Amino acid sequence: MALSCSLRLMRLRTCWPVSLKQASLSTAPDEDWRQVAGRNEATRKRWMKEKKPRQDCSLPGLESSWEERLTNVATPLWRFPYEEQLKVKSESQKKVLQTLASRLRELGTDKLEITQRPDGLCCPLRSVVPSPVVNGYRNKSTFSVNRGPDGNPKTVGLYVGTGRARNIVCVRANHLENMPEKHKQVAQCYEEFLQQSPLDPCLLFHQGGHWRELTVRTNSSGHTMAIFTFHPQDLSQEELCTQKALLKEFFTCGPGAVCSLTSFYFQESIMTRSSHQQSPYQLLYGEPYIFEEVLGLKFRISPDAFFQINTAGAEVLYQTVGKLSRADKNTVLLDVCCGTGAIGLSLAHQASKVVGVEVVEQAVEDARWNAALNGISNCEFHSGKAETVLPQFLMSREDDRLLVAVVNPSRAGLHYRVVRAIRNCEAIRTLIYVSCKPEGEAMRNFLEFCCPPDSGKKLVGEPFAPLLAVPVDLFPHTMHCELVMLFTR
DSSP states (O other), rough: HHHHHHHHHHHHHHHSSOOOOOOOOOOOOOGGGGGSSSSSHHHHHHHHHHSOOOOOOOOOOOHHHHHHHHHHHHTTTTTTOHHHHHHHHHHHHHHHHHHHHHHHHTTOOOOOOOGGGGTSSSSOOOOOOOSOSSOOOSSSSEEEEETTTTOOOOOTEESSSSSTTTOEEEEOOTTTTTTTTTHHHHOOOOOOHHOSSSSOSSGGGOOHHHOOEEEEOOOOOEEEEEEEEEETTTHHHHHHHHHHHEEEOOOOOOOSGGGOEEEEEEEESSSSSSOOOTEEEEEEESOEEEEEEEETTTEEEEETTOOOSSSHHHHHHHHHHHHOOOOTTTTTEEEEEEEEHHHHHHHTTTSEEEEESSSHHHHHHHHHHHHHHHHHHHEEEEEEEEEHHHHHHHHHHOOSSSEEEEEEOTOOOOOOOOOHHHTTOTTTTEOOOOOOOOTTTTHEEEHHSSSBBBBTTBBOOOOOOEEEOOOOOOOOOOSEEEEEEEEEO
């Protein structure tokens, strides 16, 4: 088997070009591009008409209308000065709070004095807190492999088009301003590797093929982790060994060495998305983790662990959460959907104790390791689904200290059992909800937390009331920002 691997490596090396162009290539920003259509697109178009874009709005070296279309979809506010972008986002958050106020009135809640607010908001809205970094802020990018506008099935980039219209293509995005150059460089090298590989990309699972996504993670020190996703189909272990060896050789000794990867992983996956437990990440080279510093604390980041996409913006976000929480030595802080523990650990010095809950087991291991690394002893982290772990924890606790709950769920929002557990726990008087899409499932959660008691839904606890909303921009050039909602009762 070793001889077979070596022979194939020698054959591939003869195909490698002497030099590699340093052209930039970027891809889909995981969550951003898919959300700019529909309602947000109407807002963007209105502002495009009403506001004058900055004068340097041309894209030097733009190769095609596809790239221009991609840039406008992935980063729809890139044409505007950053101050104007913040105004767009502020207007969007106002609509969220107006919608919430209207829905709460329909529910007949008597805890709000929203009828006295001339702006129609459910609570005061502060100005959007700007991101300290506007360009190249993303510390994680996921790149797709599919057919490009020119028909090349091994194009690495970002999707443009819709499945309904059957016009999806993968476009090389050279000009996305929110992507760091390192991510683009790794993607360029990956495409170079794919062009030399005898294996086809996996465009549709049932049609065969192997090469799939690339994820790149970086930190503020310039360290870079790459994760390559591969569909094994019916390849033998020897053939899989060969592909992993070829990939490693390309990025350590071949043209890809220009990327100076700190580490890279290989994941064999037969599903669209797989966790480490479902399809283990195989370390092919380098260190197993990268590290990042936030507010003076050091965090270990695993391949699939959640970490805020904008590190500098995350610091501002966590400071905002800390101020709103007013946690002190007489309170216990619940960090629900805690990821690697960033929020809880950054607020541990304020609270008497921090309890974190996270479904990704590896992220919990990182959180525990991060606590030990930073000498923080008043934190504990639990692995499992929040809808299972949190109710059990709240029912079994014998502590009489007040609780402050901080929730930072995915766009799917909180499970109903999580909402019910928090709502029915009298010790929780303060709730902070962090959402990157408050107009989505988070709105359902807001209503469940604030609606009048409903025994049929088992929401018997005293309702919360929105007290303050603070938008924090973690996604310059896009329509999105994080909304931090403070609820009290």
